[in-house]
Amino acid sequence: MSAVIESHDDHHHGPAKGLTRWLFTTNHKDIGTLYLWFSFAMFLIGGAMALVIRAELFQPGMQIVEPEFYNQMLTLHGLIMVFGAVMPAFVGLANWLVPMMVGAPDMALPRMNNLSFWILPFAFLMMLSSLFMEGGAPNFGWTFYAPLSTTYAPPSVTFFIFSVHILGASSIMGAINVIVTIMNMRAPGMTLMKMPLFVWSWLITAYLLIAVMPVLAGAVTMMLMDIHFGTSFFNAAGGGDPVLFQHIFWFFGHPEVYIMILPAFGIVSHIISTFSRKELFGYSSMVWAMVSIAILSFVVWAHHMFTVGMPLAAELFFMWATMLIAVPTGVKVFNWVATMFRGSITYETPMLFAIAFVVLFTIGGFSGLMLAITPADFQYHDTYFVVAHFHYVLVPGAIFSIMAAVYYWLPKWCGNMYDERLGRLHFWLSFIGVNVTFFPQHFIGLAGMPRRIPDYALQFADWNMVSTVGAFLFGASQILFLFIVVRTVMGGKKATPEVWEGAQGLEWTVDSPPPYHTFSTPPEVK
Amino acid sequence: MNEGGKKTIKMLSLAVLGMFFFSFALVPLYDVFCEVTGLNGKIDLSPSRIVESDISEGRDITVQFVSHNNEQMPWDFGPSDEVINITTGKYYTATYYVKNTTSKAMVAQAIPSVAPSNAAAHLKKLECFCFEQQILKPGEEALLPVRLIFDNELPDNINNIVLSYTIFDVTEDNLDELASYMHEHGEDHHSMGS
Ligand code: HEM
Ligand SMILES: [Cu+2]
Numbered sequence: 001m002s003a004v005i006e007s008h009d010d011h012h013h014g015p016a017k018g019l020t021r022w023l024f025t026t027n028h029k030d031i032g033t034l035y036l037w038f039s040f041a042m043f044l045i046g047g048a049m050a051l052v053i054r055a056e057l058f059q060p061g062m063q064i065v066e067p068e069f070y071n072q073m074l075t076l077h078g079l080i081m082v083f084g085a086v087m088p089a090f091v092g093l094a095n096w097l098v099p100m101m102v103g104a105p106d107m108a109l110p111r112m113n114n115l116s117f118w119i120l121p122f123a124f125l126m127m128l129s130s131l132f133m134e135g136g137a138p139n140f141g142w143t144f145y146a147p148l149s150t151t152y153a154p155p156s157v158t159f160f161i162f163s164v165h166i167l168g169a170s171s172i173m174g175a176i177n178v179i180v181t182i183m184n185m186r187a188p189g190m191t192l193m194k195m196p197l198f199v200w201s202w203l204i205t206a207y208l209l210i211a212v213m214p215v216l217a218g219a220v221t222m223m224l225m226d227i228h229f230g231t232s233f234f235n236a237a238g239g240g241d242p243v244l245f246q247h248i249f250w251f252f253g254h255p256e257v258y259i260m261i262l263p264a265f266g267i268v269s270h271i272i273s274t275f276s277r278k279e280l281f282g283y284s285s286m287v288w289a290m291v292s293i294a295i296l297s298f299v300v301w302a303h304h305m306f307t308v309g310m311p312l313a314a315e316l317f318f319m320w321a322t323m324l325i326a327v328p329t330g331v332k333v334f335n336w337v338a339t340m341f342r343g344s345i346t347y348e349t350p351m352l353f354a355i356a357f358v359v360l361f362t363i364g365g366f367s368g369l370m371l372a373i374t375p376a377d378f379q380y381h382d383t384y385f386v387v388a389h390f391h392y393v394l395v396p397g398a399i400f401s402i403m404a405a406v407y408y409w410l411p412k413w414c415g416n417m418y419d420e421r422l423g424r425l426h427f428w429l430s431f432i433g434v435n436v437t438f439f440p441q442h443f444i445g446l447a448g449m450p451r452r453i454p455d456y457a458l459q460f461a462d463w464n465m466v467s468t469v470g471a472f473l474f475g476a477s478q479i480l481f482l483f484i485v486v487r488t489v490m491g492g493k494k495a496t497p498e499v500w501e502g503a504q505g506l507e508w509t510v511d512s513p514p515p516y517h518t519f520s521t522p523p524e525v526k
Numbered sequence: 527m528n529e530g531g532k533k534t535i536k537m538l539s540l541a542v543l544g545m546f547f548f549s550f551a552l553v554p555l556y557d558v559f560c561e562v563t564g565l566n567g568k569i570d571l572s573p574s575r576i577v578e579s580d581i582s583e584g585r586d587i588t589v590q591f592v593s594h595n596n597e598q599m600p601w602d603f604g605p606s607d608e609v610i611n612i613t614t615g616k617y618y619t620a621t622y623y624v625k626n627t628t629s630k631a632m633v634a635q636a637i638p639s640v641a642p643s644n645a646a647a648h649l650k651k652l653e654c655f656c657f658e659q660q661i662l663k664p665g666e667e668a669l670l671p672v673r674l675i676f677d678n679e680l681p682d683n684i685n686n687i688v689l690s691y692t693i694f695d696v697t698e699d700n701l702d703e704l705a706s707y708m709h710e711h712g713e714d715h716h717s718m719g720s
Binding site: 108109172175176179180183184185210211212213214215217218219222230233236237238239241244247248251309311 | 528530535538539544552556557643695
């Protein structure tokens with residue numbers, strides 16, 4: 001009896017048992033796990049939709065789906081990958097890592113944390129259920145330009161609007177939680193400029209979320225009012241303006257793309273430094289680069305709208321402002337390369353993904369620069385070149401960084417090492433798959449193949465076939481990823497607390513797996 | 527939660543609210559911005575009171591008129607003259623022909639646009655059918671005037687200006703106006719729009 005009381009006094013309650021553990025949990029590690037699994041499920045669903053798209057594009061002509069259904073797949077694929085896969089994965093990583101990295105016992109607002117996760121599945125259930133509604137799912141592209149998404153939208157658009165409201169609320173609550181945790185719960189001695197870069201990257205990302213998710217909510221609210229309450233925000237006949245929609249959307253949309261890449265910058269900085277066995281080169285310039293990227297991201301939105309008919313002065317302004325962002329981005333790439341320079345590098349799976357990130361993200365940055373040249377963009381806009389650009393920054397960019405993070409921290413989370421040989425196999429299959437899928441899209445884009453069209457002219461046939469083969473390879477290799485992760489969670493070689501030789505940071509000072517509650521008494525940071 | 531934490535939460539919640547309202551503030555801001563700068567080919571939609579200036583300071587320019595029917599708008603709609611040669615600083619009147627080709631009374635709204643867009647700031651209209659909605663009975667036709675002037679400050683590199691009108695069917699949104707119009711003009715309700 002006394003033993004039971006004693007262990008209770010220890011303050012280390014284990015988790016509750018069964019399903020209620022996950023439903024009612026306020027533990028940052030549990031919630032992190034939930035976010036990550038949710039994101040993976042969305043990744044597979046969104047991926048299956050992408051394969052429907054690629055299967056249709058395997059050959060010219062219409063073979064598999066109706067054009068209407070193709071549009072729905074395209075729209076849902078984009079929305080699910082952006083809001084369901086990439087963003088929740090980063091929030092999951094923040095939940096697992098931010099408290100452990102700053103030496104806090106949990107997130108600042110644990111109950112809100114539970115809420116912000118559990119409303120997400122409802123948002124996406126609602127969005128996906130529109131597939132079975134009369135008129136079908138949203139079919140206006142992930143950018144939902146009015147009047148396509150208002151006057152011409154299927155009736156299910158109302159459900160789309162509500163699901164965007166919900167997932168926006170989820171992101172905003174998540175961001176508030178991250179900021180309050182970082183600003184108020186750091187261990188004594190951890191000054192801002194001593195914070196790990198992943199924490200910095202998330203702090204900046206959270207501020208971006210606070211600034212632009214409400215604007216997205218505003219945009220869909222205006223749509224709702226135009227559709228149901230007879231207002232004319234975007235309806236020209238009533239004095240509104242469809243171009244205004246594009247301005248509001250991209251005012252949200254461009255910072256949004258940085259929301260999807262800044263945490264990746266943080267992750268990659270950790271991994272490259274660990275496996276090069278060197279301090280990260282230029283820590284403070286990394287921080288300032290991220291801050292300036294975040295600020296600049298508010299003044300470049302119209303590079304998505306060069307062809308709507310803007311005056312010359314605006315075209316020039318947005319061209320130069322966009323190119324300016326390449327400077328801090330270049331600083332970051334330079335620092336990563338400088339960190340690896342003369343390092344004692346080993347090539348474990350996280351490092352392979354991180355190096356591929358640096359190389360392939362940079363390719364995406366370069367195609368971005370080409371798109372930023374206003375006169376050239378008149379040629380490239382709405383072609384597959386744009387598709388190639390943003391998939392390079394998002395797939396081998398954001399998604400590779402998430403995979404790198406999973407391989408890097410998974411042994412910490414579950415206490416077991418993953419199978420290194422399988423991990424490398426997964427990397428190489430993904431690496432080849434991604435490039436075979438998206439590199440040819442540069443060529444067909446420059447040759448003029450329009451995006452978002454289910455059929456194409458004969459001269460694009462060969463590269464489209466190649467691209468589809470690559471897509472199925474990439475898709476299949478993610479099943480291997482699932483297998484590796486599940487097997488690691490179930491068992492395997494035990495991981496040490498440090499996991500990786502010389503890894504820096506508070507998360508490596510606790511056991512692998514960490515106790516359910518870490519840092520109940522804050523650690524001392526020198 | 528310590529004091530600092532509470533304060534941070536309060537500030538952040540205010541920022542969220544602020545940004546939500548900011549997104550709505552973008553709507554009027556956008557219009558003001560476009561009007562002040564003449565961007566987007568948007569034209570001041572109120573009658574102006576500009577006086578004609580000395581013609582000898584004016585410059586010869588060409589104005590082309592075009593018309594579009596939005597969506598399924600069935601009316602006949604087009605400029606009486608497709609091109610006019612005019613001088614800046616002097617008023618001209620152009621007309622558009624319009625006919626309701628349907629068997630129902632309808633309400634229409636024309637929306638103007640100017641290309642190149644930096645000419646918009648120099649176009650003033652004393653009178654324009656786009657200032658108000660048009661109601662036409664079945665089969666009714668009309669000549670709609672626009673009285674316009676380009677001021678002498680029109681940039682030198684602009685010699686050719688396109689003035690475009692798109693006509694929208696706004697019957698659905700103006701059933702009340704239509705009903706009272708038909709009432710005043712002694713029509714029964716049978717010929718009203720859907
Ligand atoms: C050096 C950095 C970058 C530059 C100069 C750049 C530039 C551009 C430009 C000019 C476009 C518009 C192309 C068009 O529609 O004609 C564009 C589209 C896009 N970019 Fe980037 N970009 C950069 C980085 C990124 C990053 C880091 C991401 C995301 C992680 C990203 C995601 C996107 C997306 C999603 C689109 C397409 C949106 C759509 O129309 O559906 N870009 N980029
Ligand atoms: Cu952008």
